Amino acid sequence: xxxxxxxxxxxxxxxxxxxxxxxxxxxxxxxxxxxxxxxxxxxxxxxxxxxxxxxxxxxxxxxxxxxxxxxxxxxxxxxxxxxxxxxxxxxxxxxxxxxxxxxxxxxxxxxxxxxxxxxxxxxxxxxxxxxxxxxxxxxxxxxxxxxxxxxxxxxxxxxxxxxxxxxxxxxxxxxxxxxxxxxxxxxxxxxxxxxxxxxxxxxxxxxxxxxxxxxxxxxxxxxxxxxxxxxxxxxxxxxxxxxxxxxxxxxx
Amino acid sequence: xxxxxxxxxxxxxxxxxxxxxxxxxxxxxxxxxxxxxxxxxxxxxxxxxxxxxxxxxxxxxxxxxxxxxxxxxxxxxxxxxxxxxxxxxxxxxxxxxxxxxxxxxxxxxxxxxxxxxxxxxxxxxxxxxxxxxxxxxxxxxxxxxxxxxxxxxxxxxxxxxxxxxxxxxxxxxxxxxxxxxxxxxxxxxxxxxxxxxxxxxxxxxxxxxxxxxxxxxxxxxxxxxxxxxxxxxxxxxxxxxxxxxxxxxxxx
DNA sequence: CGGCTAATTGACTTTCTTCAATCAGTGTGG
DNA sequence: CCACACTGATTGAAGAAAGTCAATTAGCCG
Numbered sequence: 321x322x323x324x325x326x327x328x329x330x331x332x333x334x335x336x337x338x339x340x341x342x343x344x345x346x347x348x349x350x351x352x353x354x355x356x357x358x359x360x361x362x363x364x365x366x367x368x369x370x371x372x373x374x375x376x377x378x379x380x381x382x383x384x385x386x387x388x389x390x391x392x393x394x395x396x397x398x399x400x401x402x403x404x405x406x407x408x409x410x411x412x413x414x415x416x417x418x419x420x421x422x423x424x425x426x427x428x429x430x431x432x433x434x435x436x437x438x439x440x441x442x443x444x445x446x447x448x449x450x451x452x453x454x455x456x457x458x459x460x461x462x463x464x465x466x467x468x469x470x471x472x473x474x475x476x477x478x479x480x481x482x483x484x485x486x487x488x489x490x491x492x493x494x495x496x497x498x499x500x501x502x503x504x505x506x507x508x509x510x511x512x513x514x515x516x517x518x519x520x521x522x523x524x525x526x527x528x529x530x531x532x533x534x535x536x537x538x539x540x541x542x543x544x545x546x547x548x549x550x551x552x553x554x555x556x557x558x559x560x561x562x563x564x565x566x567x568x569x570x571x572x
Numbered sequence: 573x574x575x576x577x578x579x580x581x582x583x584x585x586x587x588x589x590x591x592x593x594x595x596x597x598x599x600x601x602x603x604x605x606x607x608x609x610x611x612x613x614x615x616x617x618x619x620x621x622x623x624x625x626x627x628x629x630x631x632x633x634x635x636x637x638x639x640x641x642x643x644x645x646x647x648x649x650x651x652x653x654x655x656x657x658x659x660x661x662x663x664x665x666x667x668x669x670x671x672x673x674x675x676x677x678x679x680x681x682x683x684x685x686x687x688x689x690x691x692x693x694x695x696x697x698x699x700x701x702x703x704x705x706x707x708x709x710x711x712x713x714x715x716x717x718x719x720x721x722x723x724x725x726x727x728x729x730x731x732x733x734x735x736x737x738x739x740x741x742x743x744x745x746x747x748x749x750x751x752x753x754x755x756x757x758x759x760x761x762x763x764x765x766x767x768x769x770x771x772x773x774x775x776x777x778x779x780x781x782x783x784x785x786x787x788x789x790x791x792x793x794x795x796x797x798x799x800x801x802x803x804x805x806x807x808x809x810x811x812x813x814x815x816x817x818x819x820x821x822x823x824x
Numbered sequence: 825c826g827g828c829t830a831a832t833t834g835a836c837t838t839t840c841t842t843c844a845a846t847c848a849g850t851g852t853g854g
Numbered sequence: 855c856c857a858c859a860c861t862g863a864t865t866g867a868a869g870a871a872a873g874t875c876a877a878t879t880a881g882c883c884g
Binding site: 393395397398399401402403405416417420421425426444445448449452453455456458459460462463464465466467469470471472473474476477478479518520521560561564 | 645647649650651653654655657668669672673677678696697700701704705707708710711712714715716717718719721722723724725726728729730731770772773812813816
């Protein structure tokens, strides 16, 4: 297991200049909410690609949101089998379980250099008691994440290898698109086929062969690290259903 | 799809007499919390076994907690494939997604005659603004459910048929035990092998064969509807890991 | 005793995994 | 600039796991 580096920052971008606030998929803060969040954020954390910064079994003292970069939540079995639960992109919250429960039941690893906003668990009660709208946002984020996992569960349980591969690629593309991370129709996916396999619940070899068949349809291309959805309708047809988007309701 | 009957009640058990409050796995309410919850609960709903009372795609006007009985959350694909996401037992909350987001992304069906406490979405903001501790409880419940689904996802993605079957039976048994639903070491599981198959992401035939092999180990028995864990350590060994319990932190 | 649902079983096919190479791209040191 | 090492992608072959089809059996209920 790579542990790698996680560096606190000390001085960091203040919330009123947060680049994520401009995203259309996030709601506006009121002045007092912004004021609170500004002092709620106590640090910014930089994590190297490949490093895990939250570990199954560990107590979590902080809550995080992704400011930039990609990460993934995963669980390992004793014999080394790994299941990727989902991917975290900018504006996603990470570590809520460890904050609300007493212990993390999964780990989180950075796929790219990652910047996180750090919020102390100790001030969470203050948030809940003084900013019910923010508390509701946290609940919203938890419910949204559950929806994503539900959909993923359907993939692993009931979709064929081809369907679930198409669905996951489409899902990731659409999420990246929402965040403005698609340039010229291409989204940079910062992971290997092994990551894909561990997310899809398939072996690496079978993932490779399935992917090859999928790319042969021309509905989607994945060259180098660049993912391009060339024919969304066709890709959705292969996946069996299109991915659904959520109405905006943000935290940061 | 069976739609069945859902009958509002009108007069119902008041919260101070709620039979669930005695459970050791739930925390105590303060007097004012109890007072609020009492008027937050506007009705009690009785649902017949086999009836779905929340539907994918529908707007949800209410939030529910299970007072008695079993239910399950599920999603269907267009061609009829069904994936059971998880099971809801007494003290579980149901319909949060539909309340927090605008639309349900899954359906819920009763496995037994089901009694639900009904809470109006309209008063949720009042709860969040006046009872932060209750708001936190809701977040806790959402995080806990996510943990359960995470574990289920690992089963479908990375555990063998035998492992995941053992794990699910153990999981259900332990949850039932927490709720005092195990009598003389036996828990009544109100579902068929088809339900089990849809939860495990396996075909009915393969589920049957796997189950038979599992029962042959004598670690667990399932006769009629009665599930008995005869050797928890052995069952956990077959599952690959034991199920973890959560520290108490309740809502109702 | 029929009629119905759920559980079982055997035979066969398909999907997926595992094993074992091989190939491709990248970066390093000489 | 090239040999070498290393990681990630690709392939083929063989075997295991899981699905499908088609009966049959077991229980239950009126």
